[in-house]
Amino acid sequence: MAHRSFGKHKWASWKGRAQRCRRVVGTTAAVSAFLASGWAPLACGPTARADVFDAVIDQVLDAITGSWAGLAGVSGAVSEFGGLGGGAAGVGSMAAGPLNGWVQGLEQDWINSGLGQQVDTVLNSWFTLVDPTSGACGLICNGTDGVDGVGGGLIFGDAGNSAQPMSQNLLVDPGFEMADPSASGYSGVTIPGWTETGTPTVIAYGTLRGYPSPLSFPFPKLPAFLGFPQHAPAGTPAGDDVFAGGGPVATSSISQTVDLTGAAGTPYTLSADLGGQGLNPSYASVQVTFFGSNGNVLGTGSLSPVTVWDRLGITGFEQRDISGTVPEGTTSAQVTTIFHDENPFLGNYNGAYAANESFTVGDPNLTAATLTPPVSDVGHLDHVFLIYLENKGVGDIVGSPNAPYINNLIKTEDFDSNYFALGHPSDPNYIRVMGGSGFGIDYNPDTDVVTAPSLMQEMDQAGISWAGYEQGIAPGTVITPQDSVEATPFGLFTYVYDNTPAYLQEHIVPQADLSSALQNPSTFPSFAWVEPDEANNMEGPVNTFGSALQWLISQLTTHQYNIAAGDQYLQQTISTIENSPTWTDPNEKDAIFITWDEDFNNLSLGIDNQGNNVPLIVIPNQGAVTAGDMQAGPFTTDAYYNQYSLMATIEDALRTTPGTLAPLTANDMYAPPMNAFWK
Incomplete structure (x- = not known):
């Protein structure tokens, strides 16, 4: 089953870097709407590292450290920038000034901070709404590796490397299609390829929601708008018609381990559609943990969760993705999805959801493992x-x-x-x-x-x-x-x-x-x-x-x-x-x-x-x-x-x-x- 593989943002550190992107579809607007908001000066900047802030600050830093000739290049670079499309991938990279690394660190620290992720999500979502065809990933974000046409943020963020080849999705059954979905949504199921804790489940889109009945007949089903997610998130591969959830009660999790032999030092991308049910505050989190040959933890990266506030209390999903570099010495990684049950309401149903999970690294020779039933050591009994x-x-x-x-x-x-x-x-x-x-x-x-x-x-x-x-x-x-x-x-x-x-x-x-x-x-x-x-x-x-x-x-x-x-x-x-x-x-x-x-x-x-x-x-x-x-x-x-x-x-x-x-x-x-x- 084919599953989408999201692009990777280029980072200077191996630590997981989170970017939150809300899905916005069906809306376009003129670039002038963006300019009128007071950000117009950002449309005039040099073509340094695919973002305006980097271009200008590099020139200032060069001036501070004695590179007056570099500062003189600002006016020429401004005329070359020509508008908001400067975030597109493929633009030139300006020579770094002496303090460039320090500023780069500040940029990335902001992008990957909790507050930065919250603020950037709002700004990037708004920018995607007013100019969805700009070629930039947003206002404050990093571009993608291995993908043409998606650059760094217009304000700041690194451009991606379009020449970076990436692996296929290394997760086994990342869309949960091999599972037998729960027809009621109220029973745990086996999720092939994943190791479970608790009672996670898989549910088909469009499943109507009921309520467990202790009687000899079922309770009536709720209307569709009160049911489980009725439609797959935008971009879901054709034929992928199910999603995973926390199940009927309590916190649950699913995880699987991926062989990364030979992939140390290459970029990685982790992504998923995360969501939840109505006003239920339960939420899903996804983390990748990198291990060395002796089982020691070398690093982690985590997707930002989609909270009930992110969803505005509406049943559905939002995309999340992070990118980074596989730590040196890594031989394997474990991807874990936790469905956190925070439901204070009747029945305590865990309404945390996940779909379309993906984990790729910068080694195109790596492939996902073959799905096989677990080995049984059970002996014969009379x-x-x-x-x-x-x-x-x-x-x-x-x-x-x-x-x-x-x-x-x-x-x-x-x-x-x-x-x-x-x-x-x-x-x-x-x-x-x-x-x-x-x-x-x-x-x-x-x-x-x-x-x-x-x-x-x-x-x-x-x-x-x-x-x-x-x-x-x-x-x-x-x-x-x-x-x-x-x-x-x-x-x-x-x-x-x-x-x-x-x-x-x-x-x-x-x-x-x-x-x-x-x-x-x-x-x-x-x-x-x-x-x-x-x-x-x-x-x-x-x-x-x-x-x-x-x-x-x-x-x-x-x-x-x-x-x-x-x-x-x-x-x-x-x-x-x-x-x-x-x-x-x-x-x-x-x-x-x-x-x-x-x-x-x-x-x-x-x-x-x-x-x-x-x-x-x-x-x-x-x-x-x-x-x-x-x-x-x-x-x-x-x-x-x-x-x-x-x-x-x-x-x-x-x-x-x-x-x-x-x-x-x-x-x-x-x-x-x-x-x-x-x-």
């Missing part, structure tokens, strides 16, 4: 158990006096402190693990809603057995399609919901049958989803006045409702599994994955919002440790994983032959598998 609890974040569980058993597991087994659910409310967080997408669902459906392929379908095709063990189903129950959607996600997929009664009876099982099924390892399902009922899943129950009151009090206080019941449920269930022949057989490689569907902010009201950081506990049996190279507890990692990582790990662990359990979407294909739990 049985995978998944136990899903509800609505508790890491802060609610770790150290809780109501969860002594769980906290003992955290201390003695494998634990990841940096695992994330990817949205609200509950059901989409179940669907993602089995379908590889949220499918735009932002409510809790009570019937089948997904017609896309699923992991259940793939397991059936590969001959891999699976079952859902539900505590809420009484022994001897004749399973109906509605039973298949009550607790586990299986029936939310049409493939399961519309299947035969015998199929449902085989795959949707009362948890009371779990103990007997575990007696024979050869017949126990390879994948078992074990699900507590409302009384034990840590969310409910709320079916009586007393329980509803307790739930409400917990919303407003300690967020501990039902944790003790869930803790006891886990102790009983895990004891049943660990004391069974399926678990204790030394030839069987088994593992239990315990996690929560979302944090306490399940109503998207911002209550106990932990950014959807939820606990993940992994318990391997002895066979998985000795023969399967899993980490024996106690083991703790802070490796970033999310629900698509869980799906990818299940696929890798249960895959018996190459080609089976293939990734269903870009989300599970490019999500980082849980390699940390394997040696």
Whole structure:
């Protein structure tokens, strides 16, 4: 996919230099409008370094240091300048006076200061409005390298070097086109080629905005003008129809590392379209960090953010770019985009956006890396158990006096402190693990809603057995399609919901049958989803006045409702599994994955919002440790994983032959598998 590469401004230092340029389209004006504003004297100056201030000040400095002949050249140079076009690239460079370097430093210090960037943005935007064809980059700015026809600022700033060849954009998938965009805008996704933290997302332009509903039906969508950005920024390459955002809650980031071997000492350019949502003050920042061969930081450069004030509270984007010189000794660079969540309003949605990111250097031989799925170290498992609890974040569980058993597991087994659910409310967080997408669902459906392929379908095709063990189903129950959607996600997929009664009876099982099924390892399902009922899943129950009151009090206080019941449920269930022949057989490689569907902010009201950081506990049996190279507890990692990582790990662990359990979407294909739990 082609992505634009913005030009580079020429600087005297390797440090990142920021220039802010507001996009202005559809407006032209006569140069006389500029002259009438009181800047007319600037139209008469010599052709030094492509700007008027430099030309005049050089002559004055020459005079001060004894070069009277240079000063005499001012009048001749004035007649040659001839107007505002003097900022165009390609004009001659005047010989530097003795103090020229000092003045040059003052100019660049102003251009790159915070105040200078703010002032220059206004001046340059106004200048672009009144004379968009001048050939200068603005009033106070630096010209571009590798591009003809764009010079330094009319007041001051360096001209670019049009002869400087630049590389292609070195970022992998800089326009985020390889991602499967969130159809609701309220779920995190995998962004191929980028390393994530938190719950960043990718959204298509024109997506209408809703609000997560805890009910069995969605809330109405908002009008388009209140929705996500409806149109791509000007200059976006054809076919690039998505942008990245901070996601449903909390601060998130994406980053990638670029090989710069041989590029030290060459110019670089970093650029992006940054923006935000309406009055939401969340904003995006982009930084490049240069590293030496031993990992030491050699320098940085940062784009100026686009604040809600820059946008005037209007949803959209503005261009930002910086240029500089790659520090000597550099072998790699990391480009990081942080989506800063500053939203004080209901739900705390992170409305920071970025699009069209670009990083180039002055070495045309360098190219972007090839996009490939992450390497998996996940080993084969004979049985995978998944136990899903509800609505508790890491802060609610770790150290809780109501969860002594769980906290003992955290201390003695494998634990990841940096695992994330990817949205609200509950059901989409179940669907993602089995379908590889949220499918735009932002409510809790009570019937089948997904017609896309699923992991259940793939397991059936590969001959891999699976079952859902539900505590809420009484022994001897004749399973109906509605039973298949009550607790586990299986029936939310049409493939399961519309299947035969015998199929449902085989795959949707009362948890009371779990103990007997575990007696024979050869017949126990390879994948078992074990699900507590409302009384034990840590969310409910709320079916009586007393329980509803307790739930409400917990919303407003300690967020501990039902944790003790869930803790006891886990102790009983895990004891049943660990004391069974399926678990204790030394030839069987088994593992239990315990996690929560979302944090306490399940109503998207911002209550106990932990950014959807939820606990993940992994318990391997002895066979998985000795023969399967899993980490024996106690083991703790802070490796970033999310629900698509869980799906990818299940696929890798249960895959018996190459080609089976293939990734269903870009989300599970490019999500980082849980390699940390394997040696």
